[in-house]
Amino acid sequence: MDGTILLFLLQDGLTNGAVYALLGLAMVLVFAVTRVIFIPQGEFVAYGALTLSMLDAGRFPGTASLLVFAGAAAFLVELWGLRHDLTAARLLRAVAHYLLLPALVWGAVWLLMPAAPGQFLKILMTLAIVVPMGGYVYRIAFRPLADASVLVLLIAAVGVHLAMLGLGLVFFGAEGLRADPVGGDGFELGPLLVTAQSLAVYGVTLLVMIGLYLFFERTLMGKALRATAINRIGARLVGIRTALSGGIAFTLAAAIGGVSGILIAPMTTVYYDTGFLIGLKGFVAAIIAGLASFPGTVVAALAVGIIEALASFFASNFKEIVVFSLIIPVLLIRSLASGPGEEE
């Protein structure tokens, strides 16, 4: 191996690592606020990527219909939750949030599709389809379990993952899709060709990290989300609705997932089940950083990306194994360092 190959591998690793970082950030965010280990994070990536690819191919994205169904299901769950104290205002809000919003998105996509919209508009449409799903998933699967243990929440997360995987197969089919690349040429840096696409990946990762930091440290809502994570009773006593915090966290996670999907869609062929593996690598990074630190997660994710790139060169058959084995020494060190019996 010479220096040029190493540079190529590093570049590849950094680009992938930046995507893993986005997923890891979303997982840390969701876990901090709701204690859910959000396995389905990867599905949002696949949904985002496949939705954009279908729009690129001029096909009506199945996720738009899925959004309508998810909204309707969430509406029923909400209605059941409100059965004892249903007021006109609450009913109206539920109708607007769970029925009207998805219907509007569906209608907008249906109307705009024949006009062959530009890339920017397609990205907006993709986000409009994918982002609200985060809140619906929370309403359907996790809000009823808000006081359950981490283990129960993890099991629910695995269930949601399997459901979203199956729905992905139904709505996208089994064949892989690839989106058109983002416009703009790259530039050459020594032997490396830096594409506009990879620059977009780095930029977005950096922006999301800074944005999350500012949101949690500087804004009242961000502090309220952290407070919910630290002490749910305390949060209730100062008037923070924990259900709202959870909904916001999941919506943000879906947004990060959708953006990640949009970023990778032109770089690789995405299948309905591609998200899981990407999500797991983000998860490894989040675990290495203790599911607690945003900058730590980014550093760990970049390391995961680089190690994966090197592994795919030296032992390509084992590259997944190498990446997932990383978690073992980390867990060992963490469990030795933290001492026994740390229950929440």
Next chain:
Amino acid sequence: MILDVRDLHVAYGRAEVVHGVSLGIAPGTIVTVIGANGAGKTTLLNAVMGLHPSRGQVLFEGRPVPESVEARLAAGMCLVPERRELFAAMSVEDNLVLGGFLRSADERRETLEEVYQRFPRLKERYRQQAGTLSGGERQMLALGRALMSRPRLLLLDEPSLGLAPRIVRDILQIVADLRRIGVSILLVEQNARAALDVADEGHVMELGQLRHSGPARELAQNPAVIETYLGFHAA
């Protein structure tokens, strides 16, 4: 009456622990409920705040209280729970700011200044993590956080719990001072003597019912109360 509780029943599953309690608080007064551990005092407070479902009537400023905790908070009630429930991993200032979560940004800024004036110690430590404060400071922070919501009625659950006697006096002095800015207080305490010292009116709670009620001064003289709740301290 700023608070009017009528025939309140509270149950955990089938086991009823508060059996038909009625009490009222006149504006600007301190009413204390004293009693032994397990008498149902905390349950009573939690039910008044809406943390726990109950049967019976709770009127705040003459109107039935709203259903949810945050609506009661917005209406002007605030509970300082026994365990304080601070945000341990956040700074003192963030804890206070979140106390004013339901208020406007202007109100929050203004009230924060007032709270810092009342608790200079909190101002000194505004960047320190709440979890690293001493017991007395934590209770100050819990009170300060509650004041940030601009309550007209404070529900205090055992503010003296776990504090050194000198600090108990300081804290209760602060509580007594709150009356002057027009905050009415329902004070639940095991430390009967200290509570009756600051309160205007008192109730003794036993097994989920109010056994003795009256002006705090008179309760402190009541032989039955002295024997059960004050005797040890008086000796």
